[in-house]
Amino acid sequence: MSEVALVAAYALRESLRRRVFLVVLILTTLFLVLYTVGAIFAFDDLESGPAAQFGVGDLVDERQLRGSTILGLAMFSTLFLGAVLAVFLTMGAVRGDADQGLLQPMVVRPLGRTQLLAGRFAAAAAVCAAYAAAVYLLAMLITGVVGDWWPDRVLGPALGLAAGVVVIAALSLLGSVFLSATANGIAVFMVFGAGLAAGLLGQIGEALDSASLSRVAEVVSLALPFEALYQAGLAGLTADAGGITGAVVELGPFGGAQEFGPMLWPWAVVYVLLVGLAARAGFARRDL
């Protein structure tokens, strides 16, 4: 266990040195500042919004509509920034480092390849999960302070985002066993895009009431569970919304998210373990 911690600490120091965290910190600060400005404008003039203009101001909770939409946008951005962080922390962990001659001096030591992989994963997962949860909670705080609106579930969306980026880190680590750093980065972002496309497909299927589209989206989301976890978190924002407000939220850009039921979390854990086992098997067979 101490060997895993040692490799994890080394990986984190290396990331600090490469200024990954500095770049992410600057981007995140910029995002949160823009989000605050966006939230101020979003909650401005609530009484004369579209609901009032269509004469349904009494039936639709305009504050909830705007709050859930803008916080949904924050969740999407957080997932993207978390994915960037996860990929940059892991994309060159095996083949990239081996190509540079950085890995061999460590692999010949008694600690073993499994511990090396576990350490790299532990470092990336801890950082990415903490980052995603923290950014989401900050965005939620900004939304609450600026717009006086709070999501129906507070922890669920944070956990969904955190787990989502952990899944992305695991996939990126698996890719690093077989691909060069650049190729792996591109591949993981394409997989990430495929997951998002599946989510959008599901929302379209929901809006069109198409069972086939929804089914395809569901299968893809479970095959790439970071998307399912993100959607489950998104659904938690308006879990208690009902009536016309709930229906309008469903039609919004971040509505129609699926919860995927209680088996999602065990599946996500099993998925990460399977990805880890595949990475371990690939690394064990890899000539360095």
Next chain:
Amino acid sequence: MTAALVAAGVTKRYGAKDALLGADLRVEPGQLFGLLGPNGAGKSTLVKIACGLVRPSAGTVEVLGVPAGSAAARAGIGYLAELFRFPGWLSADELLVLHQRLAGSEGGAGERQELLRLVGLAEAAAVKIEGMSKGMQQRLGIAQALVGSPRLLMLDEPTSALDPVGRRIVRELLTEVSGRGVAVLLNSHLLSEIELVCDRVAIMLGGRIVQEGAPSELASPRGVEVETAAGSRVFEGAARDDAPRIVADLVQAGEQVYAVRVLASTLEETYLETVGAA
């Protein structure tokens, strides 16, 4: 006594290319073993298999009596790759701390200071690796390989970036380490270095070991040179054992003998003959 390294019938195939075609090798404790061969002969592949970095396609390799690549084998080796890189953001001392932890060494600061002194970097403990010359990094790499007092040290081209002073430091270091009972497998193109420090040499060619022995055994006789009052004469084809008889014959013939020198090919000449013949 358990051999430091035993390779038996080792083959390695990368796709359609054969890197090793049945290599056999034995390195004893305390032996300074030089591995020679042209590029692509399979030297680095054999060393990497011994380190557990590459899996053999067939054959067996044992390190210190246990299978190469096992945790027990890795615990007893030190290794410096031909193409290596250390994180530039670490200082020399920090790199050794990292490897002490990875190797489970309890040598502490004393071990680190001693290793840096051995490679001539005692004053550079706090210097960041990114600020070091290639030669300094190579010497630090050797210090890194010695962390945890390995019983088998495998160095792949360890002097390629060193100046003459650096090479001399490494030569003295290898002799000292070998004197402590550590087996050293030295993979190098620098034949003069190998000849100076190694007590056993193997020449690899096309994935096989084609010649092996002490440097003196590998050298072929080139005659005996005798300096007399009439000048130098070379008795071609004569060997060391023929020298007393040649001197006796010359003295009996009334010649004054001032010096006798047995001529033999250098390791470089032997190597070039072997490689050239192939």
